[in-house]
Amino acid sequence: MSVDLDQAWELNDQVALRPEPFGALAYHYGNRRLTFLRAHELVEVVERLAETTDVADAFDRAGVAETRRPAFLKALAALAAGDFIRPRTTATDSRGASTTDTEAA
Amino acid sequence: MTTAPPSPNRLTDQMKAGLDAPICLTWELTYACNLACVHCLSSSGRRDPRELDTAEAEAVIDELQRMQVFYVNIGGGEPTIRPDFFHLVDYAVDHGVGVKFSTNGSRIDADVARRLAGSDYIDIQLSIDGADAATNDAVRGEGSFATAIEAMEHLAAADFGEFKISVVMTRHNVAQLDAFQTLADRYGAQLRLTRLRPSGRGVDSWDELHLRAEQQVQLYHWLLDRPETLTGDSFFHLNALGPENLPGLNLCGAGRVVCLIDPVGDVYACPFVLHDEFRAGNVRDTGGFTRIWRESDLFTELREPQSAGACASCGEFDACQGGCMAAKFFTGLPLDGPDPECVTGHGELALASAGSIPSTTSDHSKPVRVALSPTRRQG
Numbered sequence A: 001m002s003v004d005l006d007q008a009w010e011l012n013d014q015v016a017l018r019p020e021p022f023g024a025l026a027y028h029y030g031n032r033r034l035t036f037l038r039a040h041e042l043v044e045v046v047e048r049l050a051e052t053t054d055v056a057d058a059f060d061r062a063g064v065a066e067t068r069r070p071a072f073l074k075a076l077a078a079l080a081a082g083d084f085i086r087p088r089t090t091a092t093d094s095r096g097a098s099t100t101d102t103e104a105a
Numbered sequence B: 001m002t003t004a005p006p007s008p009n010r011l012t013d014q015m016k017a018g019l020d021a022p023i024c025l026t027w028e029l030t031y032a033c034n035l036a037c038v039h040c041l042s043s044s045g046r047r048d049p050r051e052l053d054t055a056e057a058e059a060v061i062d063e064l065q066r067m068q069v070f071y072v073n074i075g076g077g078e079p080t081i082r083p084d085f086f087h088l089v090d091y092a093v094d095h096g097v098g099v100k101f102s103t104n105g106s107r108i109d110a111d112v113a114r115r116l117a118g119s120d121y122i123d124i125q126l127s128i129d130g131a132d133a134a135t136n137d138a139v140r141g142e143g144s145f146a147t148a149i150e151a152m153e154h155l156a157a158a159d160f161g162e163f164k165i166s167v168v169m170t171r172h173n174v175a176q177l178d179a180f181q182t183l184a185d186r187y188g189a190q191l192r193l194t195r196l197r198p199s200g201r202g203v204d205s206w207d208e209l210h211l212r213a214e215q216q217v218q219l220y221h222w223l224l225d226r227p228e229t230l231t232g233d234s235f236f237h238l239n240a241l242g243p244e245n246l247p248g249l250n251l252c253g254a255g256r257v258v259c260l261i262d263p264v265g266d267v268y269a270c271p272f273v274l275h276d277e278f279r280a281g282n283v284r285d286t287g288g289f290t291r292i293w294r295e296s297d298l299f300t301e302l303r304e305p306q307s308a309g310a311c312a313s314c315g316e317f318d319a320c321q322g323g324c325m326a327a328k329f330f331t332g333l334p335l336d337g338p339d340p341e342c343v344t345g346h347g348e349l350a351l352a353s354a355g356s357i358p359s360t361t362s363d364h365s366k367p368v369r370v371a372l373s374p375t376r377r378q379g
């Protein structure tokens, strides 16, 4: 799945974000996946996706520098693949198979 | 899965320094158990009279919700024995704390299975330690295999969906890896394999049960070929066997991303170190679990950079991280040296001159009954 600058996305409402020193942890209650958002700006982008016109707008508002945008698009694509964010117009349902399973280490 | 935009630090370094709340919290609801598995990490059997009551358990869940702990792994003892078990599960789910619980299956009848199938936020792990009754029952007790299979049948019949079958790897069941996979496939379940630690009653059975060196190699390759197998990330010490790492976190998460709340509210660094030395506090203390997680001396210490000790001169340290703290502790090895199952053989050498094994500080085993007739003929 790819995410482009001119697309409109939103955070899946089954996903919770927990602030951490490095950014945030995101947890998807539906497919029980856990992922790490490893930049504070990325957290801001993801939180604001729903209220922005498109991804480029979200980057602008979160102050993401041009040079970092390709990496951020990749990060968003990974989030989309895990169903953490969804395209804003169409409803998708992709229950992933992967599960968080760190028992202890 | 890791989403990594520009970030100078490696994720594992960030994890080693600790998170604001645990990722993997195990909560043992009771020490009571109908079984008496020979390897039981929590030496379970008898209920502890100081067990958290329903209101106290709810208060723990409230706190987890405030800390945004997304889910808990419920264990024990046999958690389903608690009369308020389903109430607590519902309470957790209603408060945004997802539940995965581990069970020997004894209470999963048709009704319970239907009830469980009704929630999207409950995940179940059924434990077996052999792919047939003989192998399983030698560890988990007479009849326990049949009980677990019956529970699986009920879950499948109720359309629960994908549950987990969890197996602790021993030298007697490693030959059954493919059979476990077949069993899991039959029930549409996910297979989960984890490492045996010399914890609890495992202190006494580990010598006879833990994998032999060649079996560790076999398991490593089996897992590399099947990256979808769940492992609790428990086999990272095997990473020193080859250039390829097993998927998952490669670190000891004790007190950093992992911890345990026991039935009486004591908080330990990990489920495999139920010992006073790794007890960070009690949820009944002022400041509760939050304060223990964020401020306790023990957890603060565990998050500091750890010395590699005798492992520092070994070229494999990056791959295996020195292995499991619990495994070292309960075999009398120094915590900053090799794991007793170190794949380069350093552990065996260390074991030869290991200190004494720390005596248990938490044992809830049922009193041993004198057998009237020979009960174990297993070889």
Ligand SMILES: C[S@@+](CC[C@H](N)C(=O)[O-])C[C@H]1O[C@@H](n2cnc3c(N)ncnc32)[C@H](O)[C@@H]1O
Binding pocket: B033, B039, B040, B041, B042, B074, B075, B076, B077, B078, B079, B102, B103, B104, B125, B126, B127, B128, B129, B166, B167, B168, B194, B195, B196, B197, B198, B199, B200, B202
């Ligand atoms: C302690 S039990 C508690 C829940 C429940 N009674 C059950 O058996 O699933 C949780 C899991 O830990 C596993 N286990 C027990 N002793 C262990 C040990 N020494 N090392 C690794 N895992 C162990 C069990 O087989 C089970 O899958």
Ligand code: SF4
Binding pocket: B033, B034, B035, B036, B037, B039, B040, B041, B042, B043, B044, B045, B076, B077, B078, B104, B140
């Ligand atoms: S491992 Fe066995 S003895 Fe221990 S709690 Fe589970 S069923 Fe009971």
Ligand code: SF4
Binding pocket: A104, A105, B197, B251, B252, B253, B254, B258, B270, B271, B272, B273, B323, B324, B325, B326, B327
């Ligand atoms: S002590 Fe062992 S079981 Fe516990 S977190 Fe560390 S590596 Fe995992």
